[in-house]
Amino acid sequence: MSLLLKIHYFLLPQDEDIGYAVYSNLLFLSLFFGNLYFRPVHGFDMVIIIAGLMTFLVLYFRAFAAHKNDLIYYIAAMCFIGVALSEINIGANIFFIYAAAFSGEIYNKRKAFITLLLVLAFIIFYSVITDKSSYFWLPAIFMSITLGLLNINRTEVLKKNKALKQSQQETKHLAKIAERERISRDLHDLLGHSLSVITLKSELAGKMIDKGLPSEKIKIEIKAMEELSRKTLAQVRDAVKGYNIATIKGELLQVRVATEAAKIELIENIELESLPTGIESELALIIREAITNVIRHAETEKVWIVLKQVATHLTLTISDQGQITAIKEQSGMQNMRTRINKMGGEMNVASVPNTQLKFTLPITAKSQNNKVISTLHTVANG
Template identity: 40%
Template sequence: MLFWGTLVAFVAVYVFTFGKRDPDDRWAYVGWLSALLMWALGDWLYGPSALSFLVYGGSLIGWQRRQWVALGGAAINALLMVGRLLTLPERSQGDFIFLLFILASAYANHATYRGLRARRRLAQVQLEKEKLAADAERERIARDLHDLLGHTLSVIVLKSELAGKLAEKHPQRAAAEIREVERISREALSEVRAAVQGYRGSGLAAELARAKVALDAAGIRLVITDTLPELPADLESTLAMVLREAVTNVVRHSGASELRLTLRGQANGFQLTLQDDGRGGDAPEGTGLNSMRERLRAMGGTFERDGHTGTRLQAFVPLSAGTAGLKAPELLEKTS
């Protein structure tokens, strides 16, 4: 009963050490010492068959960031195994192969541990860079809006007040002031539109570059199946937003190792297809995908999602989308 009780405890430590989401060196030492204890106890109770615990101990001590400690602990286990084998009246050369298992498992787990920590650090750095970029973008937008509209709106207010005062005694001057207010307002509207166009991003190519950085950080390979066609500016902006939202979902939820992207031109528009090899499923769509579906629907496009084999997203944008979502004054201005 003593052996079996301690064996259950050792298995729990072993599973917990390798199953922790955030690896911790201290559990490598706990697991290693537990394996030595299990070997000593098993050797006392059952004999040489307990030597396998030294192999498990080598595997556990390797699960940490210090290479010299990992290999040193594995070497101690190997020496203990050699010493025990030399005391046996009968042994074979095959028994010494376990020495290689001890050293190899320690080194392999050490390399895996460091790789895992490196990917975690890379992902954390990427999140911090995205946060800093978002903060900088918000500051830029606030600064630009202040520069664009602060002075202009002040002038509009002053001229509107002046026109109101002149309306009864000098209607012609009041009308001139109102026309000036209209001119200034149109100029401000053009400047705001130009600024908003800049905020929408630098196109699909730039969004692809950002997507590749995010996917690489998550260990997901991006495969572009065809040469990307030239897109009208309005459609390019929309498909870039679809790509951004899709990549965010793939990184956070899919568990995929590969994402395949296809963008093809059709007679009446363009279709973007994104297929990953992740877990798929029919989980409810979040705010991002719902918003994208509504945006495409308002433009006369479609958005489809299939979760049977991984997740497949298809977004179709018609060529008429450049004018489909405009309000009446904008549409008149665009066609005049």
């Protein structure tokens, strides 16, 4: 780090809103030195001027690091430096201008305007009681108004930019959280379903071996597990990348394999030909999670899946012959509820006389006109 940069960080706080313009602003002191050149002073007066300048520079740089509510004290101190040095050099009116400029740094706009008005009133009051010429108070008032208003406007712009930046950062943070939750839900649904099927098929293969069934049949089950494992791996990769677009047709094919392995009869009734892409993908994943829960927890011989549109609402009903005994919803139920709520729908659970999950989703004209992917034609079996 260069020496100048070290000095910069020593004098000023490391704030991205504070640039090198703070040094160029000190060029206004040339007005003071110009008057000092044409009207030189000596002796004790020079000591006062040097002390006043040193004090001002300390106040100037410390004001940028000061708490916004404490700026009023720095502004008052600059005004008193102006009073002390104006009795020696008329160019000291520049210190009143610096005080007015710093009033714009106060973050509360109302307080900034009041402070600026107080500085202007002090300039007028001081000029009147000391009978200062117009060469003193006229430029002081004009430049104080100009720089004060410019800084107030600049501070307001900075506040809005900071608010916008903070909002963008919060949005990014929320997007990251949403993405993590999406990946978590997708992985839960993918792995939960696939591992359940692999477990069932593994148990089936083990039973076939115990019974001494032909090896060809056992190889078929093992081959099915291998294919499912490869497909699951590809789906996991797609889910992490954000490309996991499930279809109801594809899910029903997998669900059929899983229920057959679990010796559960699947009865489907799909009365829709097409759905918007996003809606179909979410409903397909809901079907996957629901059937996974049925295979894992429900003591049932049959499971029904009904998907149809009634007026402006889409309803998906998944029911079985078992009963829900747990009061608290586990992650699977929570994931399904999150998915349907995200689309503006709702999930209702009934456990009497048997378990029924009903998902209701309003379908607007806008969503119906979105890009669609094919589902299934009306299917009714059982």
